[in-house]
Amino acid sequence: MDHSPNPSHPEKVYFFGTCVVDLFFPAAGLAGIKLLQAAGLEVIFPQGQSCCGQPAYNSGFLDEARAVAWSQIKLFSKDYPVILPSGSCAGMMKKHYPSLFRGRPEQAEAEDFAARVYELTQFLVDVLDMKFDDLGEPTKVTWHPSCHSMREMGVGDQPKSLLRQLSKVELVELPRERECCGFGGTFSVRQPEVSAAMVTDKIDAIAETGAEMVVSGDCGCLLNIGGALEKAESRAHPKHIAEFLWERTHGRR
Amino acid sequence: MTDARTAILGRLRAAAGKDVPPAEDFTVVSPRGWTAEHRLERLRRMMEAVHTEFLDCRGQDWLGPLRDWLIQEGVPGLIYAPATAIGRRLAAEWSGGVPLISYDKAMAEWKEELFAQSAAGITGTRGGIAETGSLILWTDADQPRSLSLVPPLHIALLDVNSLYDTFWQAMREQKWAAGMPTNLLLISGPSKTADIEQTLAYGVHGPKRLLVILVDQC
Amino acid sequence: MAAAEFRDAATRALADPQLRANFRRAMDGLMTKRAAMFADRDEWTALRSLGAAVRARSLLQLPELLERLEAKLTENGVHVHWAETVDQGNAIFKQILSRHDATRLVKGKSMVSEEIGLNHALEADGIEVIEADLGEYIIQLDHEKPSHIIMPAIHKNKQQIARLFSQKIKDAAYTEDVDRLTGLARQVLRRKFAEADAGVSGVNVAVAETGTLVLVENEGNGRMCTTIPKLHIAVMGLEKVVERLEEVPPVLSLLTRSATAQPITTYVNMITGPRRPGEKDGPEEVHLVILDNGRSRVFADPQLRNTLRCIRCGACMNHCPVYTRVGGHAYPGVYPGPIGKILTPQILGMDVAGDLPHASSLCNACVEVCPVEIPIASLLVRLRGEAIRPEPGAVKGAGSHADPTEAWTWRGWALAYRVPALYRLTTFLLTRFGWALPGRMPLLKEWTSVRSRPRFASQTLHELARREKVSNQ
Numbered sequence: 001m002d003h004s005p006n007p008s009h010p011e012k013v014y015f016f017g018t019c020v021v022d023l024f025f026p027a028a029g030l031a032g033i034k035l036l037q038a039a040g041l042e043v044i045f046p047q048g049q050s051c052c053g054q055p056a057y058n059s060g061f062l063d064e065a066r067a068v069a070w071s072q073i074k075l076f077s078k079d080y081p082v083i084l085p086s087g088s089c090a091g092m093m094k095k096h097y098p099s100l101f102r103g104r105p106e107q108a109e110a111e112d113f114a115a116r117v118y119e120l121t122q123f124l125v126d127v128l129d130m131k132f133d134d135l136g137e138p139t140k141v142t143w144h145p146s147c148h149s150m151r152e153m154g155v156g157d158q159p160k161s162l163l164r165q166l167s168k169v170e171l172v173e174l175p176r177e178r179e180c181c182g183f184g185g186t187f188s189v190r191q192p193e194v195s196a197a198m199v200t201d202k203i204d205a206i207a208e209t210g211a212e213m214v215v216s217g218d219c220g221c222l223l224n225i226g227g228a229l230e231k232a233e234s235r236a237h238p239k240h241i242a243e244f245l246w247e248r249t250h251g252r253r
Numbered sequence: 254m255t256d257a258r259t260a261i262l263g264r265l266r267a268a269a270g271k272d273v274p275p276a277e278d279f280t281v282v283s284p285r286g287w288t289a290e291h292r293l294e295r296l297r298r299m300m301e302a303v304h305t306e307f308l309d310c311r312g313q314d315w316l317g318p319l320r321d322w323l324i325q326e327g328v329p330g331l332i333y334a335p336a337t338a339i340g341r342r343l344a345a346e347w348s349g350g351v352p353l354i355s356y357d358k359a360m361a362e363w364k365e366e367l368f369a370q371s372a373a374g375i376t377g378t379r380g381g382i383a384e385t386g387s388l389i390l391w392t393d394a395d396q397p398r399s400l401s402l403v404p405p406l407h408i409a410l411l412d413v414n415s416l417y418d419t420f421w422q423a424m425r426e427q428k429w430a431a432g433m434p435t436n437l438l439l440i441s442g443p444s445k446t447a448d449i450e451q452t453l454a455y456g457v458h459g460p461k462r463l464l465v466i467l468v469d470q471c
Numbered sequence: 472m473a474a475a476e477f478r479d480a481a482t483r484a485l486a487d488p489q490l491r492a493n494f495r496r497a498m499d500g501l502m503t504k505r506a507a508m509f510a511d512r513d514e515w516t517a518l519r520s521l522g523a524a525v526r527a528r529s530l531l532q533l534p535e536l537l538e539r540l541e542a543k544l545t546e547n548g549v550h551v552h553w554a555e556t557v558d559q560g561n562a563i564f565k566q567i568l569s570r571h572d573a574t575r576l577v578k579g580k581s582m583v584s585e586e587i588g589l590n591h592a593l594e595a596d597g598i599e600v601i602e603a604d605l606g607e608y609i610i611q612l613d614h615e616k617p618s619h620i621i622m623p624a625i626h627k628n629k630q631q632i633a634r635l636f637s638q639k640i641k642d643a644a645y646t647e648d649v650d651r652l653t654g655l656a657r658q659v660l661r662r663k664f665a666e667a668d669a670g671v672s673g674v675n676v677a678v679a680e681t682g683t684l685v686l687v688e689n690e691g692n693g694r695m696c697t698t699i700p701k702l703h704i705a706v707m708g709l710e711k712v713v714e715r716l717e718e719v720p721p722v723l724s725l726l727t728r729s730a731t732a733q734p735i736t737t738y739v740n741m742i743t744g745p746r747r748p749g750e751k752d753g754p755e756e757v758h759l760v761i762l763d764n765g766r767s768r769v770f771a772d773p774q775l776r777n778t779l780r781c782i783r784c785g786a787c788m789n790h791c792p793v794y795t796r797v798g799g800h801a802y803p804g805v806y807p808g809p810i811g812k813i814l815t816p817q818i819l820g821m822d823v824a825g826d827l828p829h830a831s832s833l834c835n836a837c838v839e840v841c842p843v844e845i846p847i848a849s850l851l852v853r854l855r856g857e858a859i860r861p862e863p864g865a866v867k868g869a870g871s872h873a874d875p876t877e878a879w880t881w882r883g884w885a886l887a888y889r890v891p892a893l894y895r896l897t898t899f900l901l902t903r904f905g906w907a908l909p910g911r912m913p914l915l916k917e918w919t920s921v922r923s924r925p926r927f928a929s930q931t932l933h934e935l936a937r938r939e940k941v942s943n944q
């Protein structure tokens with residue numbers, strides 16, 4: 001792997017792992033860190049980090065969300081980009097932190113922080129212009145774009161462009177790919193029937209593609225879709241794009 | 254209910270903000286700079302897509318072609334508004350073949366007949382809108398509202414020199430805001446519905462057919 | 472409680488394959504057609520900004536505009552009435568109708584008339600109200616409420632409508648032919664238009680500058696209701712006003728293209744007063760009822776006020792993955808889908824519909840297509856907060872869902888996630904002993920209905936990062 005020289009290329013970046021990755025998909029987080037390191041960056045992972053605060057925020061507990069958010073902002077105080085392997089948590093920090101702290105003494109710092117937040121694939125493509133050589137076996141995958149990556153972070157073709165770089169990976173479009181998988185955090189347990197109907201339709205769509213793997217950039221979706229795939233004993237498996245890219249370009253470690 | 258009025262406006266006033274209203278940029282609804290040919294082509298295409306029929310009488314008098322069309326379609330009678338320019342010409346020059354019926358009394362006096370027996374009504378227009386494929390109709394003492402609504406066939410004369418690019422352009426250039434008629438209509442096709450399984454069906458409550466006669470001058 | 476009502480109704484709807492197929496097919500079609508209508512992204516962005524600016528400006532000047540509208544309408548000969556509540560709204564209708572001895576009404580599609588339960592209120596007084604919009608007529612025959620604000624009978628397929636017509640319309644033969652079904656309705660309703668004592672309509676936009684009521688429709692029933700009877704009564708929510716006539720074109724363009732992917736509706740009906748002397752038709756009297764019903768309270772909060780930008784295009788529901796699966800009847804109140812999730816709790820009160828804002832995955836599909844940029848997802852989150860706030864607040868019934876257990880849980884969560892040592896302990900315990908959580912515990916039980924149990928990793932990312940010597944500072 002190499003990367004095009006980019007003068008605006010930062011030397012150091014922060015990595016915010018997210019709580020879902022921490023507990024359920026740590027390998028995806030580590031792969032994200034390694035991808036950034038492989039691009040020649042020094043990655044800083046503040047050990048005090050926990051969660052963006054979205055669970056409390058989406059439940060209407062703004063004071064609690066604000067307290068956790070502030071504790072995170074303080075840990076990422078230097079002027080480095082903050083990279084997240086999640087469009088949803090990145091969206092929380094980029095879009096909602098400014099409004100969460102509007103009119104408060106912390107406002108300026110929260111806005112400065114929010115401006116430095118990137119979703120991983122956006123950073124890999126837009127800032128680093130990373131190029132990959134595929135070392136894996138031929139496979140067929142489909143891409144699940146998360147709602148918040150698309151609609152809050154404005155992630156478009158970047159993740160798919162990364163997947164298309166992999167010569168032995170056939171990328172099949174997921175029918176109704178822009179439709180939510182039904183996770184929605186607390187939604188999945190507060191409206192379990194509707195959420196179940198949504199994820200069932202999603203795994204049916206995945207089955208329709210014949211893909212061996214559903215790749216996504218958000219572990220909330222992967223937890224939901226993966227759980228449903230497993231319960232349905234589907235042949236398709238969930239995989240975070242960071243882990244997928246790392247495995248295909250550097251082998252399993 | 255003055256009390257309700259006072260209470261509602263009081264609450265609204267108490268809450269109204271002092272923010273500066275956001276600016277409005279009307280460029281996107283402004284004239285497109287289309288040629289006359291393009292305007293007509295577009296209007297026709299848009300309106301034909303929703304089942305409007307056209308009779309092109311540019312460069313000729315429209316009375317003869319209209320009469321032929323009505324006979325060919327088996328239309329048994331044509332209601333017209335006698336005090337309009339179109340009505341005056343029809344009254345003076347119609348050569349028969351299809352009976353003319355003058356809308357010269359209040360609707361209430363012949364509502365039953367209008368609903369049960371009318372076949373066609375003819376109106377003028379104040380121009381057309383190319384972007385959306387729409388006719389502009391003003392109703393007033395001379396041109397009743399129901400003439401373009403109740404008969405199953407609505408025939409409208411459209412002067413091709415009175416086409417506008419956009420709705421916004423038409424209302425500004427014609428200075429509608431300076432004096433609106435009691436009922437101003439944009440009509441973009443015959444009556445239609447998609448309320449059953451989203452399947453389009455024409456002629457649900459208003460006219461089943463709309464014929465636009467294109468003219469150079471009325 | 473509406474929360475349980477929604478969940479129960481949604482569960483019932485999910486079990487109805489016909490209903491789900493009807494909605495899925497309809498919403499897929501609407502989404503595709505709308506996307507084609509706004510294929511030019513620059514034009515969409517510019518038009519949407521203009522639409523949002525028009526609505527935002529209108530709300531900023533709302534009290535002044537309503538007064539100007541009233542003055543201008545009065546000058547034009549239209550009688551203006553104000554109703555604070557649903558009951559006042561219905562009482563105004565009854566007064567006007569009784570003065571005219573009007574007992575037969577035809578009504579064009581109006582969601583505000585649904586909101587006040589007009590038909591029910593008038594029928595109780597022996598007044599016949601006939602819904603004239605084909606979709607509304609269909610559901611009136613079946614005693615249902617609209618399942619969509621633009622296409623009220625979208626939940627029914629033509630076989631269901633064919634059966635209904637053959638049972639309810641005198642001498643109607645069974646047919647599944649859409650043209651013939653439409654013809655049957657035309658036949659019945661034309662008589663009703665001719666015989667009606669009064670016509671009722673809603674209002675899409677009211678223009679303060681000219682005192683004009685603008686209505687859009689395709690069928691001609693709206694024109695019939697506002698043209699043929701001697702008396703026309705229009706009803707609108709107080710947010711519908713704009714300042715100037717020139718603000719109408721962008722709003723209508725956004726409305727018709729977002730709603731049904733039409734560049735314009737067949738009819739744009741602009742009413743600026745009753746019949747003038749010498750005119751041969753048109754109503755002799757026109758009335759406008761301006762309804763508050765909680766809107767002024769919504770208006771009072773600068774953030775929640777954005778709810779009132781809505782132009783009722785229905786695009787939010789057409790694109791909503793929840794609505795698509797459960798349909799409009801699952802929602803309490805008359806406005807389904809995302810707009811209903813923010814409007815209904817504010818109008819009916821959080822105590823009645825406070826859990827409705829949770830019937831969303833916050834996927835933002837509605838936000839993406841809203842033609843007037845209503846931040847629906849942010850408002851859903853705001854209302855979730857209003858429901859559980861410890862003390863009453865701006866929103867009707869705020870705090871009614873406050874639950875000390877839930878509050879303490881989040882307080883504990885915030886502490887654990889704010890203090891690194893506690894977070895480390897929490898994640899250590901979960902990764903080592905999470906497997907031992909009982910499968911029947913709440914949340915896990917719901918989760919595993921269609922999913923396997925989530926498996927905690929054996930080590931956290933924090934641990935892996937330490938192992939790999941990833942820099943901490």
